[in-house]
Amino acid sequence: MTTTAPTDRVHNRVRLALLGVRGEAPVHRSGGAGPSDDGHFLVNGRGASLPYNPDSPFVLDSAGRISVDGADLGLDVEPVARPRFYDLSTDEGVAYEKIAKLHGKDVLATTVVQTCVRYGESERCRFCAIEESLQRGNTVAVKTPAMLAEVAEAAHRLDGVSQMVMTTGTSNGRDRGARHLARCVKAVKKAVPDLQIQVQCEPPAELSTITDLYEAGAGSIGIHVESMDDEVRRRWMPGKSQVPLDEYRAAWREAVRVFGWNQVSTYLILGLGEKDDEVVAAAGELIDMGVYPFVVPFRPLAGTLATDVDHVPAPDTDRVEEITRRVAARLRVAGMRGADQRAGCAACGACSALEGGCGA
Template sequence: MSLDTRVAVAIRGVRAATEVPVSRRGGAGPSDDGHLRLGGRGAALPIDPTSPYLVRDGRLLRSAGCGDGAGSAGATEELWVDTGLTAEAVSRPRFYDLTTADGVRYDQLARLHGTDVLATTVVQTCIRYAEDQRCRFCSIEESLRAGATTAVKRPEQLAEVAEAAVRLDGVRQVVMTTGTSNGRDRGARHVARCVRAVKEAVPGLPVQVQVEPPEDLGALAELRDAGADSLGIHVESLDDDVRRRWMPGKATVSLDRYREAWAEGVRLFGRNQVSTYLILGLGEDPDELVAGAAELAAMGVYPFVVPFRPISGTLAEDVDGARPPAPEVLADVTARVAADLRARGMLSTDQKAGCAACGACSALQAAGA
């Protein structure tokens, strides 16, 4: 798969001739997507009926006259060109049909992401969700209000779901994230309890945990001791002006504090087992984002570069100039970050679990990182 094609579908999305049964709507981000296998790899892509790309009969087709990342669709009669890539929707997992003994649907507790990742938000509320504090790309509490999930997932519930997801659907890793709590651990200790329960139910199943930098960094050791294999501490941008504009609550946590938490994470989990999101399209200078990604990689932190795409239920429309990056900008940034990661020997395939290991939301794997 060429980087240009992977970037084009990340921004322009795809049409689908048939249903895409596994999808993500709302939540903590980064996007509303359908989950597909593209060229044999997991890909989380916008499903857009105006896209110049079409998934049909197991292939990815491109509208004739549309180059990668350019052009438009909408003609009454369209001609389609085969891109050379296989493409198919990820099947609805069987564990979605089950419920716990106390009547909670499994899909309210955890969801399939990509092709083989079980993802859960263990606490679906956040102290930073007041309108003046909320991250403008996040809708973590909207899915709770819609009844699609539960406020707090209990460890024994997640253990039950994980066992079924592995047994029935071949899940190979777990991602646990959480809304930020008031405690000094910022919610990490409940995540640790959930990790321990899942590891007892399915020994050897890799788990990534995602938390805000805790005030008490000892909480990171508790996550490792519970059995977590890798760690995500997501900053989204290294530009303080961007942070204040897009995530006013999280921006009160200094970048120095993030660096302390990343360093402690690398000490505990190892080089290339700690990652952070960097969102391209929030207004940060692309060259500065690439330089920041290199700084992170030098620390042993994998910079997971993803494009901004507004999702339902967020406040993104309140930010001036909020729009996805141009495909050529995303391709350039992705290629440069990937080249630096390859030179350092930091590959997503060496991550034990997590967003970078999955890779479905980023074009970095298509760029060789």
Template sequence: MTDVLDSAPARPSSEGPTPVDSTDSAAVAELIMELQSVGLRIETELETKRTGGAGPSDSGMLWIEGVPVTVPPSTSSPYALLAEDEGQGIYRDGVKIANVSGTRRPRYYDLTTADGIPYEQIALLHLDSLASTVVQACNYWGNSDQCGFCGIGLSLKAGRTIAKKTPEMLAEVAVAAKELDGAVDATLTTGSSVAPDRGALYVARCGQAVKEAAGLPVEVQFEPPRDLKYIDQVHDMGLDALGIHIESFDPKVLAKVAPGKFRTGMDTYFRTWEYAVDLFGEGRVSTYVILGLGEDPELTVEMCRRAVDIGVYPFVVPLRPVAGSLLEDLPAPSREYTEPIYRKVAGFLEEKGLGADTAVAGCARCQACSSLNLVQQAGNAPACGSFGAPAGGAASAPLLQIGKRPGA
């Protein structure tokens, strides 16, 4: 794989590492951005997200200075997670940088349904958010349309999940996750379907069951349906938020990385978002925007502005390469590349009055895979200014080159 952003090493300091002050949101944000780029050496026990899956995976889950974070484990990172007499800490060059609260194995993982299915195979706890892919299959998977960043078929093949979760299963697990482990919301997604609703109605029925049984706010995620009437039906089921994910605002990148989504068309996404915002409210409709795929950063920022203007929350995240996916060898983007984009998008959100709190549920509420909300909270979010260059010095990354897809 060639012509991609390189992951920049942590910047050396002649004065050595400086411990992070937990009251300094900007410093915490900077550390988290760095860790999500260069990773973290795990030298103690830490609960991790399941290998493979539809979204960011292969991650360590922890709380850094009270902030929920997912970070990629790395054996070469200059930062290490070490055990302490009480708790854990992040160290660099032998100096403690930040306090950490790790996550223990959730209690509900040890339970099973009446017919013997482990709760852990039905839904996972991502820090304080219950998450599940309700249908572990996608019409894009295993053919020329396969999304390069996705691993939806990997965890199923490995036997770590089941192909289809029922509303009853998910409701049962949600109650346990809330009562035993303090889950505060639920995020339910699904592989894309060829049906006219693209799978929206089934994931919404699952969400409705979770909400009614456990009382948790619920976000459901699906592709733009072929008829917007399905958005009305999802809204009528009482769900709290929607995730309708474009993944990249650069059409050249989208055509390479997610050709099925590219064919859906940018205009269809915006039309669907506008319709959904009218029903669910501003800030309760979100979209993933992955950085580090070779996108034009200026175009990405401008399209994020357009999304914010109509009330959509663009959840900007760095690429988290999934082992076994088509992009498994692509390095995460450097902090020098992601930070100015975070700042600009955070500025748009602040001007619009949107934030993690308005998202209510889902990835944009959790924020563990991004530093966007931290940057916004730090008040360090100018809406103009120059971009930092990715490693290699280019102002924008050249178009990603992907190896031949299965079935291509």
């Protein structure tokens, strides 16, 4: 007979995110830009991306319950079912699954250009494996607007997908890939007008491109810095760190002006080397600007330099939990919830322990 362990939602979500589960899901991803090799689950009805770890203390049983050392955590866990659109292909024979993936229960996600000018070893972000899935044959290098419109329509019609995330590898152009994103957004919105879309890109050198993305039909935008500590940026993101933080701040301010308060977000990855107070202060600066700081723990990802070369472990669970709670407290004071974003990572929330998008 199993016993029931005391439950704390944030504590358990942090530990699950970092330690994963012994139990695989039919919907999973590997390689790509991150944040991990994971499976998609619903935990008490909320989306959660959990790494598969055969050494995890968390065991998922056939009844959809998670236990530790025989103690039931009081969590109902349901693997996300394989979507029907995965069974389809384009007329040219490209599987829909290679064009866009289901994330969580109702989020369609795609990397519109699966290559990055910063992917050489001297410039590559050490937590990123954006070209790994391409090398494995799991995706195609460039998704056309027509491809994405076709897949989005099917995913919306067959599987109830309600939002879409479009990210991109960085290009050599001054727009850093944003113009192709805009063309893709416009095509998808024409095919599925009520599908909410978030775009993700580096700060474009021409800030007017942010307006182009909005006018194409994107409802929210992610401009991801990952860390606001320049020393950490140079160590973890040698190429991307060449874009000054002031360019990020200018892009965030312009994005808030165009998309609106709490429709702009950025990743802050926990476990890259900053002090706790520095991370919380950075999150506070972002909140004051109207930018949602989507705090997620670093998780080892196969194919990355951090995992395969540096052998960097996941951060301490207690530290991640403490930082998450402190950032959540600031978000609550500001009245800022990821769930209020029209689309995107913060709206989904599966990769973070921020409860309901803001409260821990």
